[in-house]
Amino acid sequence: MPATSKAQQKAAGAALSAKRGETKKSDLKGASKSMEKSMSEKELSDMASTRREGKPEHKSDA
Numbered sequence: 001m002p003a004t005s006k007a008q009q010k011a012a013g014a015a016l017s018a019k020r021g022e023t024k025k026s027d028l029k030g031a032s033k034s035m036e037k038s039m040s041e042k043e044l045s046d047m048a049s050t051r052r053e054g055k056p057e058h059k060s061d062a
């Protein structure tokens with residue numbers, strides 16, 4: 001599942017880092033914290049590896 005925004009891609013990268021033990025889970029906030037708990041390492045890896053080019057900074061609600 002590819003990321004739909006730059007912010008989502010960054011959050012997935014932070015969650016993946018914590019899941020792998022490279023950073024502390026206690027350092028996570030917001031979306032990255034819930035992503036780390038609810039997604040597998042494979043799902044996070046797929047989302048974090050999404051190219052940022054052409055993506056909006058944040059996903060619009062509409």
